[in-house]
Amino acid sequence: MDREGLRHDGIELRFDRRRHHIDFPALTGGRSVTVYARTEVCKDLVALQPKEGGPLLFEAEALAVEGAGTDRPFVRFRHEGREDVLVCDYAVGCDGFRGVARRAIPASVSRVFERTYPLGWLGILADVPPSHHELVYARHDRGSALLSMRSPSVSRLHLQVPADTDAEEWSDERIWDELERRLETDDAWTLRRGPVTRKSVTPVRSYVHEPMRHGRLFLAGTPPTSCRRPGPRD
Template identity: 80%
Template sequence: MRTTVGIIGAGPAGLLLARLLHNAGIDSVVLESRDRAYVEQRQRAGILEQGTVDVLRAAGAGGRMDREGLRHDGIELRFARERHRVDFPALTGGSSVMVYAQTEVCKDLIALQLEEGSPLLFGAEALAVEGAESERPRVRFRHEGREDVLECDYVVGCDGFWGVARRAIPAEHSRVFERTYPFGWLGILADVPPSHDELVYARHDRGFALLSMRSPVVSRLYLQVPEGTDAGSWADEEIWDELGRRLETADGWSLERGTITSKSVTPMRSHVHEPMRHGRLFLAGDAAHIVPPTGAKGLNLAVGDVVTFARALVHLEETGSAERLDAYSETCLRRVWQAERFSYDMTTLLHRAPDATPFEDRVQLARLRRIATSRAAETDLAEGYTGFPLD
């Protein structure tokens, strides 16, 4: 097989890249190791930044999002049983976010790709990236029981942390930056309407809690738990009781309970691989960086990566200049590190470390009250949450 851009991974990054390239008249092939049902069902992020929303609309993939997604103009911070709303449009010049699950983004992009785009191969396991430093890199893959080779001008690895793309970069050319947190998130999906019309981020002496949603009738909620916690060790009523304690307010607000349909534990860590390019191999999304979910940045960073690559390749096609492609890693990493900084700030602002001292508790509360009383501090949070520029 032969194509211009070989894309490994049919998550939102790989699928969106294929769509952007198709719209620009550049051919690609997407290789996805899982089947279509798996890709359309795996639960991941659910918050789309303003820039991500704009990109999906411009790519022709925003119709159902605009019909079914939930626009949010703010979040609520809770601490010491107090409530403070952060008004995004008022602080950012009109930006907001959209609650629209990654599963739905993938469904929309898959439908477009199969109807209009270049080949999308499910059950195609990438085995290795070869010749990344040559002008004709190759992806060896297995599909329908036999091995094949995809020859490309460029390879973009959107295959996540455990994929083959990053492993194709020699260790002597790599630098890795990591931080692991001593806690995780116990997440649940529940068949109950959300108890608040916007996301609620709660700092409590017993740990962090988050009230989120997937739709007007499905709630998504999280509890900070010790690292290594087994989701099955928490009974349903125990989860609801703990959420009620951590989200409690002084004004009588109450948490609605419902049937819990799934439980899982998400580890909390940060990871950045530098550079994000080696020869004609480019990394995007989780293949290059991971952020703790507190800042809602993972999917949005992946979108920023593939938009940067697509614009750079179009610039090369139109002008003959590879300047933007050559700057891909540096350009992406500027945004990545701002997102890492923001996610770190949100995580340390709202989670209580296992060995936290009374001094550190007071500093956390002081940081939260600073946001609640300073427009400058509140604006910094709002700008970070709604998204850093894609340029």
């Protein structure tokens, strides 16, 4: 992350064709943020695990987390057709909304707060360098837009669309035209276009589960995938 992460000292807000910079260091006593893709975090962890001496199993299916309220919780899983258990000092559920960790917290102590919105995010990955060195959030009469990045050579961009939108209805040209329209400004600025390698629509909702800890089980969020599903704190 220190070698390849992208330091950002702020973000840009756009509306009414005007640009407004939010200066993080000036507002936080010199602090900034680093953009580093979750896929890269996953690769780093994969590379680290063999050095720690533990086994690393791919294509293993987590079946359940049990004993969360004890000092030795364990994960039941299936690998290559055989079931086994992983005994833990602590269990951390990074498996998202549809994972098994959240279900291990008894219903008697769980509370859920949820709201579904009538919109979605059409997200794309494109093989093109970012059009701006920081994230750009745009408000437009046609809907919001977000200009982000995965790396110095890969852009990540979003468009607000109706929740029932079919991503295949949006051609690459239509996506770029709409992004350009919503991100336009009165000064000179160019949206870089390139091949769209992935596109999907994610419905937007707010979901909060509490508690985030039960015994030695912690809920941490979503897995490092390019298409997010709602996690415990999304």
